[in-house]
Amino acid sequence: MVDTCGADTQSDSCKDMLRGYLSGQLSSSYHTEAFRHEFRKFINIVDKKMKTWKEEIKSKPVILGKNKSIVYTRWGKKSCPSNAELVYSGFMGGSSHTHTGAAVDSLCLPRDPQWGIHNDRTGTAKNYVYGTEYEIYHFSKHIDKLVKHDVPCVVCLVENRSILTTFPARTTCYKGWSLEYDGYLIAGNYAHPAGTMFRCLDKHPDSLHGGSDRRSGSLIYPVEARCGSLKCPPYVHGRELACVVCSKE
CATH class of the missing domain: 1.10.287 (Helix Hairpins)
Known part of the structure; x- marks a missing residue:
């Protein structure tokens, strides 16, 4: 058949x-x-x-799910926390505090820059990036010593995390979140023409070797509360704000 x-x-x-x-x-x-x-x-x-x-x-390997990871910048430090992998360390940079056309964002500039097409002649049809200096007075003995010093930064990678955020006015993370680092809220001076963004500076900041001369390029200051439209309490007029950088799986 x-x-x-x-x-x-x-x-x-x-x-x-x-x-x-x-x-x-x-x-x-x-x-x-x-x-x-x-x-x-x-x-x-x-x-x-x-x-x-x-x-x-x-x-064939069984893939239950892709590994999740986050990358963040730790401002004011040269090293990552123990739970994080170092991507690179560098210099905090930004626009001049006197420029009305300043870029508001800060950069963590690597120590090993690479160059594409370039023209070394300076000109006005460009924007500029400067190193960032501490301008923090009457705060703490350690931080006060860093006035005029240049600010370092480091980019860190953490595995098994999918979300990262900065909580202002907090010294601890909310329930269910993991602490990456804590510190103090910083930004440019309110009276300077250049706009800036709020950043979380590590509470034990470092400085760059040999960077203690005032060059007045990009400057950072602590941020304090001002009562009025901001409710006091719970906030306190004139008190500097803390911050935490937290992650979640």
């Missing part, structure tokens, strides 16, 4: 035989025995394919 179930292209014939068997059309013993023979062959083919499929599954 022709092998009606030995290949995928003949599967319809096998289905027809099964329908005939179940409906009683294959009444003779010859047809019944032929069906049983072909059905056993079909089962053997299925078993072989299942074994092959199982072997292929075993040989």
